Amino acid sequence: MALILFFFLFFSSITLSTSTSTTTSLSLRHHFPRAGDDGNFHLRHAAASSLLRAAHLKHPKKKLSNYSVSPLYPHSYGGYSLTLSFGSPPQTLPLLLDTGSHISWLPCTHSYSCRQCSTNNTPITPTFLPKSSSSSRLIGCSNPSCLWIHPRNFLSDCLSCTNSSSSSGCARVCPPYAIIYGSGSTAGILLSDSLILPSGSVPGFVFGCSVFSDSQPAGGIAGFGRGAPSLPAQLGLRRFSYCLISRRFDDDAAVSGSLVLGGRKQSASADGLRFAPFLPNPSVSDPFSVYYYVALRRISVGGKKVRLPEEIFVPGPSGNGGAIVDSGTTFTYIEAAAFELLVAAFVNRVAGRFNRSSEAEDRTGLPLCFNLPPGKAAATKTELPELAFHFKGGAEMRLPVENSFVLAGPSPAAAAAAAEAPVAEAVCLAILSDGGGAGGGGPAVIIGSFQQQNYYMVYDLERERLGFRRQSCLAS
Structure with a gap:
């Protein structure tokens, strides 16, 4: 199918190294499935997507046939998208912000095919049309990219191919790619074209032109991970930052957070930021090399340290173990052995106040839920223990309750049986594990976007550190 592109594009390639010192601000919109009449679907889907994502990040080269794939609905990833423009004249498309991958790609050409990209299985629109851009170029196989x-x-x-008559059909074009994600895949070929930002045009930006996708978001991917293909690397950025709006604004097009490309140097004293160092990544040949490993040192519940295995904090030479921060994962993931200890700590801290709800756990897919007294959901907010991540150097990310717990509502049976009397609700920890199904490879902790909501997050690439502070992202 990718060969269709050959009729649309010029057979040439451009190698480019660009740098920008300007500051560019872009709106970030949160995309999350609406609960509709079934609030449990919202949580089940987010939990399943988070586990699929975690499994992919831990096994990026493995096709996860042993995992069930949940149905994909519009805005199903629980991620945050931005709008970027490509080509001459510009074509504007939404892309999912993803710090856990480094290849950017767009749905591409009239023949773009997508399975399960929307509720009615129709192709995603809009798509990028290379033939409509005078600056589109195919990437050749001799191009470093x-x-x-x-x-x-x-x-x-x-590389040994020539365009002589004895080798008809030999185009010297970079072969098609296939990228496997936790919940699906995409395939196409590499292009270069102009990337248009509010601060100006960046010629020769290299991205994937996907002609087929399976169970992917409504739009493309903006790869913000480590590595030469990433958007920050291609733009020569020394830093980027984002602020993710609260989940209570799910699918509200009237509000947004923000993404900043570039910007000034920031300090803890002047900006109220806390900084945690990034850890050295595995070699560039290792699939884990695109992740942002951060120096997590301990986790506490209700102000008390949870005694967890040391290996979950310190990655090995191949990238196994350790913690990463990822905008593409919804609920934070923790490996099974450590997660069981974390669950025990929460159960111990709420003992005598709340009872565990296996019914809510079954219907939401979240592994730790508690029953709340009827009509007392709001009042019990301050009674739930605080979860905190502690990093090397003393930085602490103390999560508010809304960043660590999610209301699961009453059971459908209880809600149907109730007349006007209040019914018992449940609250669930927005952190999960896979019961050991993903194995011991890859990061042991993946700090997801649910825990990052209403945090200003700074990726200081120049000084190899992550900065953060709590704030309302509506004002960002």
């Missing part, structure tokens, strides 16, 4: 998606030995035939 082709090595972003293919090992050099895979390109040997392509």
Whole structure:
């Protein structure tokens, strides 16, 4: 299918290294499935998506056939999207902000095919049309950016190919890519074209032109992970930051958070930020090298340290273990052995006040839920223990209750049986594990976007550190 593109594009390639010192601000909108009449679907879907995402981040080269794939609905990832423009004249598309991957790609051409990208299985719109852009170029197999998606030995035939009559059909174009995510995949070829930002046009930006996707978001992916293909690397950014609006504004097009590309240097004293160092990544040949490993040192519940295995905090040479921060994961993931200890700490802290609800756990897919007294959901907010992440250097991310717990509502049976009397509700910890199903590979802790809501997050690439502070992201 990717060969269809050959009729649309010029057979040429551009290699570009750009740098920008300007500051660009872009709106971020939160995309999350509406609960509709079934509030449990909202949570079940988010939990399933988070586990699929965690499994992919831990096994990025493994097709996860042993995991069930949940149905994909519009805005199903629980992620945050931004709008970018590409081409000459500009074509504008929404892309999902993803700090856990480094290849950016767009749904591409009239022939773009997408399975389960929307509720009625119709193709996503809008799509990028290379033939409508005078600045679109195919990436050749001798272009260094082709090595972003293919090992050099895979390109040997392509590099030796000529356009002579004895090798008809030999185009010397970078071979098509296929990218596997936790919940699906996408495939296409590499292009370069102009990326248009509010601060100006960036020519020769390299991205994937996907002609097929399976169970992917309504739009493309903006790769903000570590590595040469990422948007920050291609733009030569020294830092970027974002602020994710609260989940209570799900799918509200009238409000947004923000993404800032570039910006001034920031300090803890002047800006109220706390900083945690990034840890060295595995080698560039390792699939874990695109993640932002952060120096997490301990986790506390209700102000008391939870004694967790040391290996979940310190990644090994290959990237196994340790903690990463990821905008593409919804609910934070913690490996099974450590998660069981965390659950025990929460159960111990609420003993005598709230009882555990296996019924709510079954219907939401979240592994730790508590029953709340009828009509007392709001009043019990201050009675739930605080969850905090503690980082090397003393930085602490003390999560408000709304960043660590989510209301699950009453059971459908109880709600149907109740007349006007208040019914018991449930509250669930917005952190999950897989029961050991994902194995011991990859990061042991993945700090997701639910825990980052209403935090200003700074990725200081120059000084290799993560900055954060609590604030309302509506004002960002």
